[in-house]
Amino acid sequence: MKAVVWGLGKLGWEAVEAGLRAPDIELVGAVSRRARSSGLSLPGDVPIFDDLDAVAEAHPGAAVVHAHHELGDALVAAAVACASRGLSFVTSSGLFDPAGQMRDHGREMDRIARKHGVHIVAAGAQPGFFFDVLPGLVLPIAAVWDRATAAKPSDASSWPKDTRHALSIGEPPETLDGDLPYPLRVSAHLLVDALGLGIEQITEQRVSTTSARDIELHDEVLSAGVATGFSQVCRIVTTDSREIELRWEVSVDDDLVRGERPFRLRVERSSLSILELELDGEFSDDPYPATVERMLHVMTAAQNLSPGLHRVIDVGLSRSVAAG
Structure with missing residues (x-):
């Protein structure tokens, strides 16, 4: 080719x-x-x-x-x-x-x-892989569950400047809140289909995070008060009353996305954890x-x-x- x-x-x-x-x-x-x-x-x-x-x-x-x-x-x-x-x-x-x-x-x-x-x-398929393929492989192992949460950090400081600003990072927080340029509900539908379930209800929102100090990146300085990241959450209730939450936690602050916050998948039954998975390493990098x-x-x-x-x-x- x-x-x-x-x-x-x-x-x-x-x-x-x-x-x-x-x-x-x-x-x-x-x-x-x-x-x-x-x-x-x-x-x-x-x-x-x-x-x-x-x-x-x-x-x-x-x-x-x-x-x-x-x-x-x-x-x-x-x-x-x-x-x-x-x-x-x-x-x-x-x-x-x-x-x-x-x-x-x-x-x-x-x-x-x-x-x-x-x-x-x-x-x-990224960040989708962590929100559809991986949970789709793991959840059948848990067999009987009623709630699952997948949370993935992303280090936005490794992204090109134009990508950050396309997602409203570096912009006033109000330009980010509510906008969904990368909808997680796409992964939600793929995941639910893979599990052989149906969707009763689905909601999604994106909320900005800010910093009280300037943050210096390799290609720009983000002034205090602008959006330095966001938390995007998609919540699903399936037709058999199971709950799935997909969380994408994005930040330009290295301390927030490395080491302390690996990719996490938690599966529960009656509010008790029956399976927990963490993937550390460079999963926060693009x-x-x-x-x-x-x-x-x-x-x-x-x-x-x-x-x-x-x-x-x-x-x-x-x-x-x-x-x-």
Whole structure:
């Protein structure tokens, strides 16, 4: 599969390195007008193109690995820009389950991909993996339970500046509260489906956290009083009256997300814990290498599917997670 990396930030460089290593991928270029104009070069004499038109002319039918951090309409526009030029498109940025996230359930993106004979692949599974795949594997072990809580910390200081601000970190707290750019309810539906249950009620909210002091990051200083993170909670009541709570705890403050707050899964029966799981280590970091490996894996696998819009689980979620 011929692949082109669109964007040369941290994720983009990971994609370049992974593409050069992968035996079933031919990395034929990257897209970055800024990098090209600055004279930057890639390993192996891989060319850098100014725009997608140049890519389509040089390598028609190539797959574009989207390495920008975009959400909503901007992300849809990027996918359509590739598809309309005959280029397939894979992203993990804000696109986990198009049918659940998009107003038209992804029908327009699917139509455009089919029209141009390409694949648009939503490879997002992070932070979803911790909220659907992992609980989906563990909860059946507990067998009889009535409440489960999964809580994952994320170190937002490791994210690019534009990603933090896209999620309103560094902005006034009121711009963050209530907004849900990365809805956990998508993972909630996948988890409940995997468990063979139904949803009676589902609620979700995101509340900002702030700091009374300035916080200095590697690329900016967050002034006291702005949003330095958030707690996003999705609560589900199943049709058989079980309760599931998914908590995403994001902060730029290292002390809050490392060591003291690992990923936690607690399963209860009659308010008594019957199973507790903690995963420490680097789970709070944004897993760029795993994200890239998953994107390349699912796009390669999607070549065997008909053109259209596909999710990561359409080509084997367990295989793609294992690859990461």
